Amino acid sequence: MPEQSVSGSDRLLMDGISKHFGGVTALNKVTFSAQAGEIHALVGENGAGKSTLMKILAGAYLPDEGMVYVDGCAACIHNPMDAIKLGISVIYQEFALMPDMTVAENVFIDEINSGKNRLINWKELFAKTRVILDELGFGNIPANKQVRELPIACQQIVEICKALSRSSSILVLDEPTAVLSTVEAEQLSGLLKKLRNAGTTIIYISHRLNEIFSLCDRATVLRDGEIVGTAIVAQTDEQSLVNMMIGRKLQDYFPKRESRIGDIIFEAKNIVSGNLVQDVSFYVREGEVFGLSGLVGAGRTETLMAILGELKRDGGQIFVKGQEVKIHSPLTALHAGVSLLPEDRKGQGVLLELPILHNITISCLNKLTKAFGILDFHREREEGNALAEKLRIKMGALSDPASSLSGGNQQKVAISKLLGADSRILLFDEPTRGVDVGAKIEIYKIINELAAEGYAIVMVSSEMPEIIGMCDRACVMRGGRITGELSRDELTEQNLINLSMEVKAS
Amino acid sequence: MIEEQASFDVKNFLRVYSPFIILIGLIVIATFLSPVFLSKENIFNIFRQEAAPMLLALGSMLVIVTGGIDLSTGANLAISNVIVAYFMTNIGLFTPGGVWVCILLGILIGLAFGCASGVIVAWLKMPSFIVTLAMMTMVRGVAYVITLGSPIRLPVDPQQNVGSFAFFNFGQYGDPIIGMPYTAWIVIAFIIFFWFLMKYSTFGRLIVATGSNSDAARLAGINVKKYTFSAYAISGALAGVAGVLLTARAGIATPSAGTGWELDAIAAVVIGGASLAGGKGKVANTVVGVFIIALIANIMTLLAVPPYPQQIIQGAIIIVAVLLNAGKDK
Numbered sequence: 001m002p003e004q005s006v007s008g009s010d011r012l013l014m015d016g017i018s019k020h021f022g023g024v025t026a027l028n029k030v031t032f033s034a035q036a037g038e039i040h041a042l043v044g045e046n047g048a049g050k051s052t053l054m055k056i057l058a059g060a061y062l063p064d065e066g067m068v069y070v071d072g073c074a075a076c077i078h079n080p081m082d083a084i085k086l087g088i089s090v091i092y093q094e095f096a097l098m099p100d101m102t103v104a105e106n107v108f109i110d111e112i113n114s115g116k117n118r119l120i121n122w123k124e125l126f127a128k129t130r131v132i133l134d135e136l137g138f139g140n141i142p143a144n145k146q147v148r149e150l151p152i153a154c155q156q157i158v159e160i161c162k163a164l165s166r167s168s169s170i171l172v173l174d175e176p177t178a179v180l181s182t183v184e185a186e187q188l189s190g191l192l193k194k195l196r197n198a199g200t201t202i203i204y205i206s207h208r209l210n211e212i213f214s215l216c217d218r219a220t221v222l223r224d225g226e227i228v229g230t231a232i233v234a235q236t237d238e239q240s241l242v243n244m245m246i247g248r249k250l251q252d253y254f255p256k257r258e259s260r261i262g263d264i265i266f267e268a269k270n271i272v273s274g275n276l277v278q279d280v281s282f283y284v285r286e287g288e289v290f291g292l293s294g295l296v297g298a299g300r301t302e303t304l305m306a307i308l309g310e311l312k313r314d315g316g317q318i319f320v321k322g323q324e325v326k327i328h329s330p331l332t333a334l335h336a337g338v339s340l341l342p343e344d345r346k347g348q349g350v351l352l353e354l355p356i357l358h359n360i361t362i363s364c365l366n367k368l369t370k371a372f373g374i375l376d377f378h379r380e381r382e383e384g385n386a387l388a389e390k391l392r393i394k395m396g397a398l399s400d401p402a403s404s405l406s407g408g409n410q411q412k413v414a415i416s417k418l419l420g421a422d423s424r425i426l427l428f429d430e431p432t433r434g435v436d437v438g439a440k441i442e443i444y445k446i447i448n449e450l451a452a453e454g455y456a457i458v459m460v461s462s463e464m465p466e467i468i469g470m471c472d473r474a475c476v477m478r479g480g481r482i483t484g485e486l487s488r489d490e491l492t493e494q495n496l497i498n499l500s501m502e503v504k505a506s
Numbered sequence: 507m508i509e510e511q512a513s514f515d516v517k518n519f520l521r522v523y524s525p526f527i528i529l530i531g532l533i534v535i536a537t538f539l540s541p542v543f544l545s546k547e548n549i550f551n552i553f554r555q556e557a558a559p560m561l562l563a564l565g566s567m568l569v570i571v572t573g574g575i576d577l578s579t580g581a582n583l584a585i586s587n588v589i590v591a592y593f594m595t596n597i598g599l600f601t602p603g604g605v606w607v608c609i610l611l612g613i614l615i616g617l618a619f620g621c622a623s624g625v626i627v628a629w630l631k632m633p634s635f636i637v638t639l640a641m642m643t644m645v646r647g648v649a650y651v652i653t654l655g656s657p658i659r660l661p662v663d664p665q666q667n668v669g670s671f672a673f674f675n676f677g678q679y680g681d682p683i684i685g686m687p688y689t690a691w692i693v694i695a696f697i698i699f700f701w702f703l704m705k706y707s708t709f710g711r712l713i714v715a716t717g718s719n720s721d722a723a724r725l726a727g728i729n730v731k732k733y734t735f736s737a738y739a740i741s742g743a744l745a746g747v748a749g750v751l752l753t754a755r756a757g758i759a760t761p762s763a764g765t766g767w768e769l770d771a772i773a774a775v776v777i778g779g780a781s782l783a784g785g786k787g788k789v790a791n792t793v794v795g796v797f798i799i800a801l802i803a804n805i806m807t808l809l810a811v812p813p814y815p816q817q818i819i820q821g822a823i824i825i826v827a828v829l830l831n832a833g834k835d836k
Contacts, residue, residue, distance in 0.1 A: 310725070334727030342725050351718045353785055362715055363726045365708045373707045417726055 010072070011036040011201040012057075012170055017066035019052055019225075026052040027225045029066070034218075036169070039192060039202040041212040041233070044222035044245055045497075046296050046462035050205050053222070054172050057203075058090040059083040070170070084110070089163030090172040095155055097162075099148035104129035106147055107161045132161050136191055153184035160191065171195065172203040177211060178297055189215050207295050207501055209238045221245055242501075246464075246493035254469030255441075257448040261472065262286030264322075265456045266338065266425045271316035273306035278480040280306075280316075284425065284456040289447060291467040291474030291491075292460045294500045299480035300460040301343050304427050308333045308340055320425065334363060339423035341414055343430045343460070349414035350402045357384040357398035359413050363421035387416040391446055408439020415446060426450065429460045444470060464496045476500050524830045525778050525794045532801045540808040548804070550680060553690035554755060556800045558583060558748035558764070560693050560793065562771040564700050565620075565741030567792045570775050572717040572737045573784025574627060574634030579745045579771055580764035581645035582619050586612035586749025588649045591658040591759030594670050600661050605669035612753070613746035619645050620742015624735035634738075642768065649761035657760040660753070677754025689751045696744070701789040713737060718785030774799050777827045798827060 012034045019027040027049045034040040042050050055061045057068065059077040068075045070086050077083050083090070097106050104125045105112060112120060129143035141154050150158070156176060163171050173192075177185040192202055192215065204216055212219055213233060221228040221244040228244045267283040280303050284290045292300045305311040307318060309328040318325055318336075325336040333339070342348035350359050361368060361380050368380045384398050391412040395405055402413055411431065418426050431447065432440040447470060451457055461467050467474050468491045475482045476499035484499040520527070536543040562579040569576040590612040594600045599608050619641060626637045661667040662674045680687045704710035715723045716733040724730045753759050776782065777798050778791030802823050806816045 308725075330725050331727045331729055339727070340725055342722070347719070348722045348725050351715055351722050351785075353718050354715065358711060358715070362712075362723070362728065365711060369708045373709050375706055375708050375711065377706075421727065 010034070011070065012203075013069040013072075014053065014057065015067045015069065017053065017056060017063045017068075019049075019056060019061060019063050025225050027056075027063070030222070030225070030227050032220055032227065034170070034201050034203055036201055037196055037199045038217040039196050039204055039215055041216040041219035042203055042205045042222065043207070043209075043212065043219055043241065044228075045464060048222040048245075049225040050222055051174065052225075054090055054174060054203070054205065057083065057088055057170075057172065059088075084166055084168075087167060087169040088172070089166060089168035089170070091156070091159045091163065091174065091176065093175050093178060095159050097147050097155060097158060100146060102144050102146055103133075103141060103150070103158050103161075104143040106158055107132065107143075107165050109162065110166060128165075129161070132164055133157075136161065136164075136194070151184075153180050153187070156180070156188065157191070164195075168200070170201045170203070172205070174205045175207065175297075176204070177206065177208060185211070209241060209501055212241070213238065242494070242497050246497060254465075255445055255448055257451065259287060259289075259451065259472050260454075261288045262454065265320065266458075267319040268303075268307055269317045269319070271303060271306050271318075272314045273302060273311045274314065276302040276311070276480050277306045280477070280480075280482055282458075282475050282482065282485075284458055286424075286454045286456050287451050288472045289451050289457045289459055289470050291471035292458060292477060293464065293467045293474050293496050294462075294477035294483075296462055298477040298500065300477050301429055302480070303477070304340060304429055304458070304460065307427070308338070334421055334423065337423045338425045338427065339363070339418040339421055340427045341411075341418060341429060341431055343433065345407065345411055345414060345434065350410050352403040352410075353401055355399045356388070356393070356395055356402050356405070356413055357381065359402050360384045360387050360398075360416045361420055363417050367422075383420060387420055390419070391416050392442065406435075406439065408435040408442060411435055411439070411443060412446070415443075419450075424454070425456045425458075427458045427460075430462065431459060432461070432463070432466065464493050467491065467496065468493065478502075520830075525791050525798065525827070528777075528827055528830065529794050529798050529801070532798060532805065536801060536805045536808070539805060542808060543805070546685065548808075550685060550687055550690070552797075552800055552804055553693075554687040556796055557687070557689040557693045557755070558752045559767055559770055559774070559800070560796050561696060561744045561748035561751070562764075562767055563774040563792050563796045564696065564789065565744035566768070566771040567775045567778075567780060567787045567789070568700075568713065568737040569634065569741050570717075570772070570780050570782060571713055571784060571787040572734050573720065574734065574737065575638065575772065575782065576623070576738060576741045577635065577638040577768050577772075578619065578623060578641040578645060579741060579748075580766060580768040581642040581649070582616045582742050582745030583749040583752065583764035583767065584649045584761055585619065585645050585652075586616045586746040587753050587759045587763045588652050588658065588749075588761055589615050590750055590753045591660055592652055594667075594673075595658050595661055600667035600670035602669035602672065605673050609673075609750050612750040613743055616746020616749060617739060617743040620739045620745070621735070623742065624738030627738060628731040628734040638738075646761065646765075653759070653761045655761060657758050660757045660759075662757060673754050674757045677751065677757070689755060692747075692751065696747070697789060697793055704789050709733075709736070714785055714787075716784075717787075720784075770799055771796075773824050777824060799824070 010033045014030065014032045017027050017030045030053060032053065044050050052061065056063050059080040059082050062078065068077055075086050107129050108125060126143045133139065133141050133143065138157050141157060147155055147158060176188060180188060196202055206212055216233050218230055219233055219241060220230040223245060231241065262285055264283045265286045269281045271277055271280045277299050294300050302311055306313045307327065308330050310330065318327055320336050327333045327336055330340065346352060357380065361383055368376050368383065370376050393409050393412045395409060402410055405413065432443050447457060459470060471491065472488050474491060475485045476496055477483065478500055486495055542548050562583060565579055566576050590608045593608040593611055594605065599605065623638050623641045626632050627634045660670050660674050662671045664671045676688050712728055713733045715728060716730050720730050752763060774795035775787060775792050778788065778795030780787035802820050803816065806819060
């Protein structure tokens with residue numbers, strides 16, 4: 001049941017908010033409220049709808065239904081400017097700062113942009129910024145320095161100052177500590193508490209449960225676009241919060257599959273890349289679907305990119321069929337029989353402007369080329385038709401551009417490209433991201449069929465049900481490291497969450 | 507309902523064929539305006555004049571398809587132009603065999619500078635605009651250094667300079683049957699070759715893929731650097747060939763030859779409907795684009811419009827032409 005504590009002191013009330021993207025329901029009649037002078041945590045798995053809800057508050061998205069009330073008055077938020085005028089500031093993980101401008105300019109960008117003064121009074125600007133910074137206890141940040149030169153933590157402070165210069169009464173922080181060190185995070189906590197005591201409403205999105213318990217007053221849990229409930233932090237513990245987050249029924253749309261697992265065909269040993277990927281090792285066997293789970297930013301995509309050599313690899317070895325292979329680019333990976341289905345379908349997976357056929361055969365043109373580099377159009381068409389049929393791609397004609405397809409069918413085209421290249425080791429990065437449920441099921445079926453044919457599949461997924469429903473085995477990553485490996489029997493949301501977040505045993 | 511269907515088709519037809527329609531329109535206008543226009547002499551004259559610009563445009567098109575831009579084609583043409591004449595005159599390679607060496611050197615020098623641009627763009631990842639701008643300045647400088655700033659005239663004494671004389675004549679005359687200039691025949695061969703290359707070869711396919719989305723192409727295991735590099739190298743070599751043809755036609759080499767031609771070449775490619783963002787560009791459309799620019803100039807010359815106002819009109823027409831096709835993508 002949604003919470004029912006609509007008291008008079010609600011600073012913010014988001015009432016019955018729904019949002020659909022195509023056929024996907026991101027938010028379903030969500031009612032969320034926050035009071036003045038509280039830090040309210042918003043928690044939930046990846047894709048639970050936290051970001052969508054906050055983007056609606058910020059005016060980045062329009063809700064399909066529902067109303068937002070600020071201080072009891074209905075608020076029409078049609079664009080980011082409306083939200084700012086209502087005193088709502090959202091600080092995203094990617095900052096909205098202008099790196100080449102000074103701290104002061106960034107903090108007072110609205111004022112500069114307002115056009116009230118044609119000239120900038122630098123002295124006054126720096127002085128005003130100084131006052132805000134000093135008030136917050138950050139006398140060490142110079143107001144006249146370029147933001148680019150500041151450490152990340154200070155940039156975050158600048159974002160907060162900007163929000164304060166707008167006299168924001170509602171401050172939303174999306175994973176603010178993801179980029180901060182422990183000391184910096186503590187500094188931020190201190191600042192937030194100060195703001196709360198001054199009456200600001202702070203909505204705090206975080207995956208770090210310990211922060212929620214040390215900082216927040218209340219916590220609201222979202223799951224699958226719905227509110228599970230709101231808890232008073234002092235009266236609950238980590239485990240019960242986790243229990244609220246999971247408990248999602250395993251949808252029966254994961255088709256059953258008989259795994260016939262063969263020998264180890266691919267092994268990555270001690271992969272290191274900067275501090276994004278630290279000493280990651282895993283193996284996959286023929287006919288196996290191996291999952292890489294973890295939260296966004298845990299280093300899963302980076303691990304795949306480091307294996308392919310797209311990200312500089314500082315250490316580690318890669319073995320295919322027991323033989324060490326030197327992979328330093330996607331091309332050399334292809335030669336070794338390793339192919340990637342990239343996470344960003346439109347940006348990296350398919351070439352939208354090009355015909356479907358050209359997309360399908362892009363990685364295997366060498367085997368379709370006759371003498372003098374001339375393409376064998378007849379065989380290319382055969383190959384394209386065969387793969388389109390195998391993956392049940394719904395399309396007009398092979399010559400139509402890939403952009404004419406639905407998201408799910410575009411993803412199938414991207415998969416067919418890997419199959420055409422005769423790779424036996426398939427790295428799928430978020431294979432079902434941004435496709436509707438029907439297409440998801442189709443893609444699950446395809447993955448199962450490929451596994452049955454003996455392909456070895458590594459599947460990165462942020463959706464835990466997907467990992468549980470699809471994988472024979474999975475590793476969980478956190479902070480660039482593998483925190484544990486789970487066999488099929490051990491694959492439960494409880495275990496996945498425990499390994500992907502820092503949950504204290506209680 | 508039916509009308510809607512029909513109007514959609516017209517739109518699509520215009521989008522795809524607008525360069526061709528513009529060209530036909532220009533031909534019709536020119537025919538009405540000047541009785542001379544459709545004469546064999548005038549047509550072949552246009553062909554002869556456009557030989558070198560056509561090759562520059564083909565090279566520019568390849569580079570634009572990869573998502574880059576080549577500002578050095580005009581300078582590459584000039585250096586080839588100068589090298590050919592310099593070796594014939596000063597080194598004495600005006601014998602029949604020597605002329606072939608000169609031609610080869612002209613093409614190779616263009617290729618070399620094209621390769622240099624290609625390496626810097628593909629491997630050092632510098633923006634093509636900057637790289638080819640710098641290359642243009644440098645190469646033009648080399649051309650001035652070699653010639654010391656003054657033109658080199660080809661030695662064309664039929665008794666003594668047999669090869670050089672033949673080379674010069676090759677640039678002046680047409681074939682004995684229909685009288686089409688020899689240089690035009692060569693350019694036609696190049697057009698057919700590149701049309702074939704872009705349509706039927708793996709190379710053409712992958713160069714388009716590279717320009718369409720280089721991230722996606724690289725992740726699909728395509729050697730994006732190789733294809734990017736190749737485009738600049740080929741563009742350089744084509745400018746080299748253009749320089750050779752220009753030397754034969756003019757009988758004289760100047761270090762300032764082809765100044766600003768790189769921009770005409772780019773304009774022609776864009777008028778032909780290519781996207782500067784890459785991934786789009788057709789040989790046939792580029793050929794049409796070159797002729798559109800050429801005809802605008804030709805019509806105005808036939809109408810005795812003085813050269814300075816010609817420039818104004820030419821610029822305006824380029825904008826209109828691009829508005830008619832590329833603008834509609836949005």
